[in-house]
Amino acid sequence: xxxxxxxxxxxxxGIRFGIKRVLMNFSVSYPFMDDDFTFDVLEAETGxxxxxxxxxxGVDIVLLDNKLPGMDGIEVLNYIKSKNYxxxxxxxxxxxxxxxxxxxxxxxxxxxxxxxxxxxEIKTALEGITKNLxxxxxxxxxxxxSKQVRFQFLSVLSHELKSPINAIEGYLKIIQEKQAGEQVDxxxxxxxxxxERLKGMRTLILDLLDLTKMETDNKQRKLVNVDLHEIAKIVxxxxxxxxxQRNVKIYLDGEENTFINADRNEMExxxxxxxxxxxxxxxxxxxxxxxxxxxxxxxxxxxxDTGIGIRKEDQVLLFQDFVRIKNxxxxxxxxSGLGLSIxxxxxxxxxxxxxxxSTPDVGxxxxxxxxx
Amino acid sequence: METKKRILIVDDDxxxxxxxxxxxxxxxxxxxxxxxxxxxxxxxxxxKPNLAILDVMMTTQFEGFELAQEILHSxxxxxxxxxxxxxxxxxxxxxxxxxxxxxxxxxxxDFKDLQVLLFKNITDGTAGIDYKSENGxxxxxxxxxxxxxxxxxxxxxxxxxxxxx
Numbered sequence: 001x002x003x004x005x006x007x008x009x010x011x012x013x014g015i016r017f018g019i020k021r022v023l024m025n026f027s028v029s030y031p032f033m034d035d036d037f038t039f040d041v042l043e044a045e046t047g048x049x050x051x052x053x054x055x056x057x058g059v060d061i062v063l064l065d066n067k068l069p070g071m072d073g074i075e076v077l078n079y080i081k082s083k084n085y086x087x088x089x090x091x092x093x094x095x096x097x098x099x100x101x102x103x104x105x106x107x108x109x110x111x112x113x114x115x116x117x118x119x120x121e122i123k124t125a126l127e128g129i130t131k132n133l134x135x136x137x138x139x140x141x142x143x144x145x146s147k148q149v150r151f152q153f154l155s156v157l158s159h160e161l162k163s164p165i166n167a168i169e170g171y172l173k174i175i176q177e178k179q180a181g182e183q184v185d186x187x188x189x190x191x192x193x194x195x196e197r198l199k200g201m202r203t204l205i206l207d208l209l210d211l212t213k214m215e216t217d218n219k220q221r222k223l224v225n226v227d228l229h230e231i232a233k234i235v236x237x238x239x240x241x242x243x244x245q246r247n248v249k250i251y252l253d254g255e256e257n258t259f260i261n262a263d264r265n266e267m268e269x270x271x272x273x274x275x276x277x278x279x280x281x282x283x284x285x286x287x288x289x290x291x292x293x294x295x296x297x298x299x300x301x302x303x304x305d306t307g308i309g310i311r312k313e314d315q316v317l318l319f320q321d322f323v324r325i326k327n328x329x330x331x332x333x334x335x336s337g338l339g340l341s342i343x344x345x346x347x348x349x350x351x352x353x354x355x356x357x358s359t360p361d362v363g364x365x366x367x368x369x370x371x372x
Numbered sequence: 373m374e375t376k377k378r379i380l381i382v383d384d385d386x387x388x389x390x391x392x393x394x395x396x397x398x399x400x401x402x403x404x405x406x407x408x409x410x411x412x413x414x415x416x417x418x419x420k421p422n423l424a425i426l427d428v429m430m431t432t433q434f435e436g437f438e439l440a441q442e443i444l445h446s447x448x449x450x451x452x453x454x455x456x457x458x459x460x461x462x463x464x465x466x467x468x469x470x471x472x473x474x475x476x477x478x479x480x481x482d483f484k485d486l487q488v489l490l491f492k493n494i495t496d497g498t499a500g501i502d503y504k505s506e507n508g509x510x511x512x513x514x515x516x517x518x519x520x521x522x523x524x525x526x527x528x529x530x531x532x533x534x535x536x537x
Contacts (some may be wrong), residue, residue: 030464103450154488155434155487159429162459162521163385163388163524164387166385166388166459166521166523167385167387167388167391167522168387168520169393169522170387170388170392170521170522170523170524171387171390173522173523173524173525174391174394174512174525177525179394179398179525180398189390190390190394193387193390197387299415331386331407
C-alpha cells in the first residue's frame with residue numbers, strides 16, 4: 001500500500017470536507033501497478049497557504065479551485081510549473097469555461113473537474129490522475145535507468161578499447177628499448193601478440209557497428225525470404241581459414257532451401273558469431289556441427305562444438321555485453337565480448353530464443369529457435 | 373647466493389602480464405602471475421611475494437580493489453606491499469593527508485559522482501583510493517603506490533624499487 005499526498009485548495013470548507021470524506025476509504029489500483037494507492041489529504045483555503053504546504057510538505061496531487069481570495073488557481077498552477085515540481089494538478093471550479101480549461105491545460109494542469117460533482121466523479125477523476133502520475137514517474141525512472149545502463153556500457157567499452165592499446169604500447173616500448181635481446185626474432189611472440197590484439201580491436205569495432213546499427217537503423221532492415229542453408233554455407237566459407245589453421249572440421253546438416261522471412265545481414269551475423277566461436281573455442285582437431293531444422297511453427301538452428309565448454313556459473317553471464325569468460329583456456333583467444341550479446345539481441349528481434357547446453361572439456365551446444 | 377625477490381602480478385590481460393614479466397625478469401626479479409582475485413589469493417599464499425601488482429577491472433569491475441582490501445585485512449597478507457595498476461588520472465597533493473583530501477574531493481560537485489578517485493601525496497609518498505562500489509557504498513583504503521598504464525620500464529622499476537629493499 002502506497003500513500004500519495006493530496007492537497008485540496010478551495011476556500012469553501014464544505015467542498016474540502018466533502019472531498020476528504022469521499023477519499024477516506026478510497027484506494028486506486030490497476031493491474032500494472034505494483035501497489036495500491038491511498039490518499040493523505042491536506043487542505044488549504046487560499047493559494048498562499050497552498051504554496052506554503054507544497055514547499056514544506058511536498059505533495060503529489062493538487063485539486064485546485066480557480067476562484068480563490070488573493071492569488072487565484074492559475075497563479076498557483078503557474079508557480080508549480082515554474083518550479084518544475086513533480087505534481088499532478090487538477091482544476092475544480094464552478095466557473096468552468098472553455099477559456100479557463102485551455103489556460104489551465106497550458107499551464108500543465110492534468111484534468112478539469114467541474115463543480116458541482118458527485119463522489120463518483122471525484123473518484124473517477126482521481127483514478128485517472130493516479131494512473132497518469134504513476135506512469136509518468138515510472139517512465140522517468142526507466143529513462144534514468146537506461147541512462148545508467150548506457151554509462152555503464154561506455155565505461156566498460158572504454159576499458160575494452162584501452163586494454164589492447166596498453167598491451168601493444170607495452171610491447172612496443174620493450175621492443176624500442178630492446179629489453180629482450182638484439183634480434184627481431186627475440187620479439188616474435190610480442191609482435192604476434194600485438195597483431196592478435198589489433199585483430200581483436202578490429203572485431204570489437206565491427207561488433208560495435210553491428211550493435212549500433214541494430215539499435216538505430218530499424219528502418220533499414222530488409223525482411224526477405226532468406227535461405228538459411230545458403231547463409232550457413234557462406235558463413236562456413238568465411239570461417240574456413242581459421243578452421244583449417246586450427247585443424248577443426250565443420251559439418252552442416254539440414255535441408256537445402258530452408259527459407260525464413262528475415263534480414264539477410266542479421267542471419268549472417270547470428271551464424272557467423274556462433275560458428276566462429278565454435279571454431280575459436282574448440283580444441284585442436286575438433287569438430288563443429290551445424291544443423292538447421294524446420295519444425296512445426298519454428299526453425300531450430302544448433303551449433304555444437306567439441307571444445308573447452310563453459311562452466312555452469314559462467315553460462316548465466318555469457319550473453320551480457322562485454323562478458324568474456326577468462327581462464328587459462330581462453331587467455332590466448334581474443335574477442336570483443338559482444339558477439340553473443342549481439343546474437344541474442346538479434347534472435348530476440350525475431351521473437352526467438354537462444355539456449356546453451358555445455359560441459360567443460362566436452363563442448364558447447366547453442367540452440368536458436370525462431371518462430372515462423 | 374642472494375635469493376631473488378618475488379613479485380606477483382594479478383591481471384586478467386595475458387599481454388600486460390607478459391610485458392611486466394619481461395621487464396621484471398630482466399631486472400632480476402622472480403615473477404609470478406594470476407588472472408583473477410581467487411587465483412591471486414592462492415598465489416599470495418603459495419608464493420609469499422615481496423610485492424604484488426594488482427589490476428583493477430578484471431571479470432568484475434573492482435576485482436583488484438576487493439583483492440587489495442582482502443590483503444589489508446588478512447593477518448596472513450597484511451605485510452605484503454601492493455601497487456595498483458590504473459590508467460586513470462592520479463590526484464596529487466603536497467600538504468594534506470590523502471584521506472583528508474579524498475573527503476574534500478567527495479564534496480566537490482565535479483568529482484563527487486566519479487566512481488574511482490586515486491590520491492597521492494607527493495611529499496611523503498602516501499597514497500590511497502576512494503571508490504564507490506556497485507552497491508553504492510563508498511570505500512577508502514591506503515595503497516603503497518600506483519603504476520600507470522601503459523607499462524613502461526623507466527617508470528615501473530623505480531616505483532618497485534621503492535617498496536622492495
